[in-house]
Amino acid sequence: MGELSSASPTVLVIPKSYDLNLFPTLRGVRCGMSRREYGHMNVKRDGGEEFSRQARKNRTDFFATEITAQKRIVEPLLYHTDRLLILAEDNFVASPEVDAVVTQLEDVCLTLTGADCPGILAYDPIANVMGVAHSGWRGTALNILSRLVDAFCICGSDPTNIFLGITPAIHSCCYLVGADVADQFCVKYRSRIKFKKGKFALDLVGVIEDHARELGIASDRITASPVCTCCTEYYFSFRREKTTPPKVAVSYLYLQ
Known part of the structure; x- marks a missing residue:
């Protein structure tokens, strides 16, 4: 995980490894996120066949380097909703049309894509439950994290046993939104909203x-x-880039 440099509190030190180290006290839990040098990871076909094909190749190359165990890759397609799948052997699907996945299957690697939206990665070592959620402002406003925790509980988890990591995402320094978005959070999370440059600076990570x-x-x-x-x-x-279709990174969570 990037951390503050001791020499200058305003400079972030980005690790050379793709490992995000979001679960520093847990052994055997691997999570990471691709960077630009591996190329874009958007496999949706709205960018055309070649765009999707290149993304698939980039993913294959990245996972070959990062995933050190034999795993089935689960790639939720993500639609900025609160749809969630509790994944088991009898309903296994590699590309579910959801924004969150929870499972107790140990031979899978859960993934998310994103190009600013926070990704939530979660694990309960007691119940052996892991899950991921795509939590942009829409998903956050729809309480997708609450849905994720409820699904953990269905699988036998207790919230006090859950470890939660949030991937690199856009922060309030850059996330200026209009009143329509800010209004979604101003009642419960007013302290996470500041007025800046005629807009509202939203600390979405802080809200999560x-x-x-x-x-x-x-x-x-x-x-x-x-x-x-x-x-x-x-x-x-x-x-920052405003590319259409968006170029995205892929994050992952699996048990080693």
């Missing part, structure tokens, strides 16, 4: 952290990457 604590996840079990995807060039950023 606050919500996680409300759901019973302990603060010392929540780790958010401090890296902003928009004001660094290590990751793709739709806000």
Whole structure:
């Protein structure tokens, strides 16, 4: 995980490894996120056949390097909804049309794509449940994290046992939104919104952290990457680049 440099508190040190280290106290839990040098990871066909084919090749190359065990890759297609799948052997699908997946299957690698939206990665070592959720402002406003925690509980988890990581994402330094978006959060999370340059600077990562604590996840079990995807060039950023279709990174979570 990127961390603050001791020499200058305003400079982020980005690790050479793709491992995000969002679960520093847990052994055998691997998570990471691709950077620009591996190319875009958007496999949706709205960019055309060649765009999708290149993304598939980029993913294959990246996973061959990063995933050190034999795993089935699960790639939710993501539609900025609160749809969630509890994945088991009898309903296994590699590309579910959802924004969150929870499972107790140990031979899978859960993935998310993103180009500014926070990705939530979660694991309960007691119940052996892992899950991921795509939590852009729409998903966050729809309480997708609450849906994720509910699904963990269905699988036998207790929120106090859940460890939660948040991937690199756009931070309030760059995330300026209109009143229509800010209004979704101003009642419960007013402290996470500041007025800036005629817009509202939304700390979406902070909102997710606050919500996680409300759901019973302990603060010392929540780790958010401090890296902003928009004001660094290590990751793709739709806000910065405005490419259509968007070029995205892929993050992953699996048990070693």
